[in-house]
Amino acid sequence: MKTLIKIFSISLLLFAMPIFGQNMKVYPGTTLLVGQSIWSKDGRYQLIIQEDGNLVLYKKSDGQNRALWSSETYKKEIDRFTFQKDGNLVLYDPQNQPTWNSKTYGKNVAYLSLQNDGNLVLYDKNNTAVWHTSTWEKN
Numbered sequence: 250m251k252t253l254i255k256i257f258s259i260s261l262l263l264f265a266m267p268i269f270g271q272n273m274k275v276y277p278g279t280t281l282l283v284g285q286s287i288w289s290k291d292g293r294y295q296l297i298i299q300e301d302g303n304l305v306l307y308k309k310s311d312g313q314n315r316a317l318w319s320s321e322t323y324k325k326e327i328d329r330f331t332f333q334k335d336g337n338l339v340l341y342d343p344q345n346q347p348t349w350n351s352k353t354y355g356k357n358v359a360y361l362s363l364q365n366d367g368n369l370v371l372y373d374k375n376n377t378a379v380w381h382t383s384t385w386e387k388n
Contacts, residue, residue, distance in 0.1 A: 272373055275361040277334045283327060291365045302327040304349070306369055306382055317384040320349045332361055336371070336379075351379045364376055 275287060286297035294317075295307045304320035304327075320340060331360040336358030338351040351371065359374045368385035370378050 273365075275332055277330045277332050277336065277360075279361075281330045284330070287363050289367070293365070294363055294367045296363055296369060298327060298330050298340075302340075302348075304330055306363075306367070308367055308386070318369070318382040320347050323331060325374050333372065338371070338380075351380050356380075378383045 252384050259303055270388040279348050281287070281298055283298045283300060286295050288295050289364060293309055293316075294308045296304065297307065298304050301323055303323045305316050306318040308317055309373050323348050325340075325348050326342050327348060328345075331339050332343060333339055333354070335354040337354035337360070338357050340349040341346050353371055356371075356379045358371045358372045358379060359376075360372055362370050362372060364370060364385070366385040369382040371380040
């Protein structure tokens, strides 16, 4: 039981920190809570679950935040964002009901990438894009 509590505590600590990486990759089974975010490696792009229920992709530039994409779930009660093992990205409310999803279940999704060009992309096992936010920018 102590091991289970320790693993759970470490998991909570990891989720409390922003996630960075080379063209940030997130794998199925990952869950983010309201207020948590994923960042591109260069720190210019952020995907965050806002307190108002919206999942938003921002570009950070000159001290400003510019929204590039959102789930359009503003004013909905959101509990968490889950990258399910079936490949679907889902926002859930506190009653465990889905309020938004990427409609990518069953597409052999391998990972989610927040790229340094600002595009949020789901890739399959062959590194082929199966879903994206169409938010890439020329650097």
